[in-house]
Amino acid sequence: MPSSVMALGQGRSSGPRMASSACCCCPAAVQRRLPILAWLPSYSLQWLKMDFIAGLSVGLTAIPQALAYAEVAGLPPQGSCWTSFPAPSSTASPLLLQSPSALDRSRVGDAILGLVCMLLLLVLKLMRDHVPPVHPEMPLGVRLSHGLVWSATTARNALVVSFAALVAYSFEVTGYQPFILTGETADGLPPVRTPPFSVTTANGTISFTEMVQDMGAGLAVVSLVGLLESIAVAKAFASQNNYRIDANQELLAIGLTNVLGSFVSSYPVTGSFGRTAVNAQSGVCTPAGGLVTGVLVLLSLDYLTSLFYYIPKSALAAVIIMAVAPLFDTKIFRTLWRVKRLDLLPLCVTFLLCFWEVQYGILAGALVSLLMLLHSAARPETKVSEGPVLVLQPASGLSFPAMEALREEILSRALEVSPPRCLVLECTHVCSIDYTVVLGLGELLQDFQKQGVVLAFVGLQVPVLRVLLSADLKGFQYFSTLEEAEKHLRQEPGAQPYNIREDAIPDPKVTLLKA
Numbered sequence: 095m096p097s098s099v100m101a102l103g104q105g106r107s108s109g110p111r112m113a114s115s116a117c118c119c120c121p122a123a124v125q126r127r128l129p130i131l132a133w134l135p136s137y138s139l140q141w142l143k144m145d146f147i148a149g150l151s152v153g154l155t156a157i158p159q160a161l162a163y164a165e166v167a168g169l170p171p172q173g174s175c176w177t178s179f180p181a182p183s184s185t186a187s188p189l190l191l192q193s194p195s196a197l198d199r200s201r202v203g204d205a206i207l208g209l210v211c212m213l214l215l216l217v218l219k220l221m222r223d224h225v226p227p228v229h230p231e232m233p234l235g236v237r238l239s240h241g242l243v244w245s246a247t248t249a250r251n252a253l254v255v256s257f258a259a260l261v262a263y264s265f266e267v268t269g270y271q272p273f274i275l276t277g278e279t280a281d282g283l284p285p286v287r288t289p290p291f292s293v294t295t296a297n298g299t300i301s302f303t304e305m306v307q308d309m310g311a312g313l314a315v316v317s318l319v320g321l322l323e324s325i326a327v328a329k330a331f332a333s334q335n336n337y338r339i340d341a342n343q344e345l346l347a348i349g350l351t352n353v354l355g356s357f358v359s360s361y362p363v364t365g366s367f368g369r370t371a372v373n374a375q376s377g378v379c380t381p382a383g384g385l386v387t388g389v390l391v392l393l394s395l396d397y398l399t400s401l402f403y404y405i406p407k408s409a410l411a412a413v414i415i416m417a418v419a420p421l422f423d424t425k426i427f428r429t430l431w432r433v434k435r436l437d438l439l440p441l442c443v444t445f446l447l448c449f450w451e452v453q454y455g456i457l458a459g460a461l462v463s464l465l466m467l468l469h470s471a472a473r474p475e476t477k478v479s480e481g482p483v484l485v486l487q488p489a490s491g492l493s494f495p496a497m498e499a500l501r502e503e504i505l506s507r508a509l510e511v512s513p514p515r516c517l518v519l520e521c522t523h524v525c526s527i528d529y530t531v532v533l534g535l536g537e538l539l540q541d542f543q544k545q546g547v548v549l550a551f552v553g554l555q556v557p558v559l560r561v562l563l564s565a566d567l568k569g570f571q572y573f574s575t576l577e578e579a580e581k582h583l584r585q586e587p588g589a590q591p592y593n594i595r596e597d598a599i600p601d602p603k604v605t606l607l608k609a
Contacts, residue, residue: 126340133380141379148376149386152369154249156387157394159368159417161255161276161402162410164361191312203272204408207258211412214254219416222247248372251413258409259401266404273406281399283392284358315453316362324348324365331374368417436466471495476503483580484508487520494530501534504549505541514545516583520576522553532565539569550579 125132221243228240246253262273291302306313328339344365351363373383430437444459472495479485484507488500508517527535542549550571554562562570573579 126343127346129343130381137380137382142382144377144379145383146386148373148378148383150390151245151248151376152373152383153387153390154252155369155372157391158251158255158405158410158413160361160391161405162413162417191309201272201274204274204406207261207273207406208408208412211254211258211409212416214257215250215412215416218247218250218253222250248376255405255409255413258406259404262406263404273408276402276405276407276410279399279402281395283395284360286357289356289359310453311457312453315456319456320362320364321345321348323367327365327367327370330367331370335374440466468495473499476500478507481580483518483583484515485518485520485576488523490523492521492524492527492531494528497531497534501538504538508547508549509541509545514542514547516548516550517542518550518552518573518576518579518583520552521555521558524558525555527558527561532561532567535562536565536567539567543569548583550583552576552579 225240225244225247228237232240262271262275265271265273293300293305300308324344325341328341328344332339348363348365355361355363376383426441427438430441440459440462443462444455446455447458448455471493474492474496475489477487477489479487486504486507488496492500504517504519508515539549548571549569550573551562552573552575554572559572562572571582573582
């Protein structure tokens with residue numbers, strides 16, 4: 095997690111330890127909004143050691159990834175490096191209005207180097223995954239070798255990018271360059287200035303409105319995906335390390351960091367799966383680890399940008415591919431096929447359209463999911479009992495999209511048959527209704543009265559009963575049990591509908607407290 099975000103956010107991977115070090119002199123509300131007040135008073139040298147190691151490991155991962163993300167997004171490399179003090183992500187990068195569809199411009203040298211870099215990254219990752227844990231009883235030499243292997247494999251992005259840059263420099267010395275290089279990168283820290291709301295080009299001035307129109311749907315998609323990814327990261331690591339997160343606090347941190355980042359021309363900031371994982375695996379104890387990462391990035395901007403010139407873009411592409419590949423879960427297709435096949439529809443729509451434009455794929459998937467949700471709300475399942483009295487029970491709640499489908503089913507089963515039949519509407523699963531549903535039920539009561547039959551209600555919850563009584567529906571009859579309703583509709587003695595005034599209904603909150 096980025097240093098600036100972690101200062102406001104809740105951090106990662108050490109929730110129980112940070113929660114136990116609360117400052118008794120600070121109000122709980124202040125600690126909740128500024129978590130640094132909870133862990134800083136009890137900060138220890140042991141935590142500093144672990145945070146330093148974790149921050150260094152994340153920094154060595156963040157710098158090459160930042161350069162790669164900028165390349166994917168079509169932004170200047172220094173813009174993404176400035177944002178590495180917070181954290182750009184592999185998910186947001188392709189959304190910033192360019193698609194990697196330039197196969198016609200590919201080169202053999204870049205393809206070979208990219209494949210070699212991917213292979214090296216894969217080997218180093220497998221080595222890290224198979225490094226056994228270090229125990230205090232191990233000999234010093236063994237522990238040092240384990241630490242060396244762990245450090246090298248954790249910083250594999252930096253190592254591979256450095257190797258590729260060295261290869262490219264070797265070719266540059268000979269006068270032949272088979273690779274496309276990153277090129278010049280602005281050095282130093284970015285100037286602090288108000289975000290420009292217009293841009294002057296050779297063809298004129300582009301206004302803020304035109305910039306927004308040019309971004310189109312991507313403007314909303316970048317924000318939405320960034321927020322969803324950040325919350326997903328936070329919840330995933332909170333679950334692994336047994337602590338809770340405050341989603342509002344996470345969103346506040348992300349939002350504030352992006353607002354501040356706009357004053358230094360930074361990249362959109364989100365939570366990062368890869369770097370958060372490195373942070374957790376490095377044994378980070380508090381959000382102070384992010385400060386170490388930030389310092390390392392700032393130092394690289396001051397002293398190392400001249401070396402960025404020789405980094406091949408194919409090496410950066412390999413970093414991105416290896417960072418994104420683990421996020422592609424092939425098992426989800428088999429799981430959805432087994433659990434609910436209809437959910438494969440938005441997944442496939444999103445996946446396929448992302449090859450056209452990422453933002454269109456995400457928007458299309460969200461739209462398909464929304465349509466599926468509306469369809470299930472508009473066509474709720476109903477259980478029908480064909481006994482002496484027709485009983486219809488909605489299997490879920492009633493809302494205005496469902497009223498038309500419910501009306502059609504009631505009419506077809508009770509009033510459009512010969513002779514018309516009485517019907518009991520069993521409403522046990524209905525916990526709330528809106529005005530459209532009340533109007534629809536009133537029309538149904540009128541239709542039943544015209545046909546000389548009865549529509550009775552059973553199992554109404556108190557809030558629903560209160561709404562129906564306040565609507566003063568003509569012909570409304572309510573029974574507490576299905577047996578009483580059936581007796582009344584069969585004209586048996588001893589069963590009469592309840593005649594309840596609205597002000598006589600008990601308050602459900604009071605009833606719950608008494609229970």
